Amino acid sequence: MNKAGTHDIEIRDLYKIFGPEAGQHVEAVKAGLTKAELNDRHNHVLGLQDINLTIPHGRITVIMGLSGSGKSTLIRHINGLIQPTAGQVLYDGMDVVTMTPTQLRDFRRQKTAMVFQKFALLPHRTVLRNVAYGLDIRGMAEAEERARHWIDRVGLQGYEDYYPRQLSGGMQQRVGLARALANDAEILLMDEAFSALDPLIRMDMQSILLELQQELRKTIIFITHDLDEALRLGDKIAILRDGAMEQVGNGQEIVLRPANAYIAEFVREVNRGRIIEARTIATPATQGRELPDFTVKARSKLDLVARRMTKAGMSEAQVRDGEVLVGTIDLPAILEAMVNPADAASDD
């Protein structure tokens, strides 16, 4: 049972096997039968295995992995579109897996909203009517007013009477986002929502989402196969491979302490200076030693810290979280942290 009132989503011991006799193979998978073996010997597909994940309320959790790793299968368990072969999906003391059809319908309608990669807009409805759609079917009196509010919030004011085909991909996805937000659902499921967009538009959408989230504090589950997107958006990142969870952590943990060679390879090309924060590499200030005459913020990223320090001609700085002294930092340590150890080793 998850803690009452927290509204975290807890995925427990989840297994999904595709095939007519799925249930008969769970024990063998638990005992170590691999995806390839299950396929070869029994012609069943192992979708997910041994998934345990807490999706915290009010945060962005990114589920990342390559094609076929099980991302879509996992997200569909959260709103009960797929039944697991074994396991639980707990929310507010209920298990989505064992909900009655009525409970499940209410849960989906009231608690969840989806944003799709292909936008899934209704072509014969205007932007306004697309955003108001979910509210219209619920017969909500202030549907239009609320839709206009969200159209404004995603920066589409003036486009209310346009049809989807008259909009660029990025604008269509803003409509998709506004529609999901208009539903006022606590849980937002975003399946490769920005993957079809050009890189710059994609970054724009990420910024819009982050900005809105500052205020909305939704429980967002965001699927992507793009590590940069995962690192930019995710408060928490869960990496899947062949249906198994390889590592769960925040961006810094994953970049600095990859759990295995697979993840290490994945994060190898990452721009570490944009991910690692000053507080992560600050060393405790030595008692009695004078503090440097320059201060940086604990949560500033190393590339910005390095730039500020260089500009100011300082090689050392205090790291402060508000008033609290976290420690000190110097330029050699920053440069050291910005270089991937694997690359450093190959150049020694």
Ligand SMILES: Nc1ncnc2c1ncn2[C@@H]1O[C@H](COP(=O)(O)OP(=O)(O)OP(=O)(O)O)[C@@H](O)[C@H]1O
């Ligand atoms: N209905 C199904 N029947 C059989 N196998 C399935 C079914 N749905 C998914 N799978 C298999 O489960 C595994 C995980 O698929 P899933 O679509 O969840 O991966 P994904 O990470 O979302 O991939 P993509 O990024 O390509 O969408 C794959 O091996 C896939 O072939």
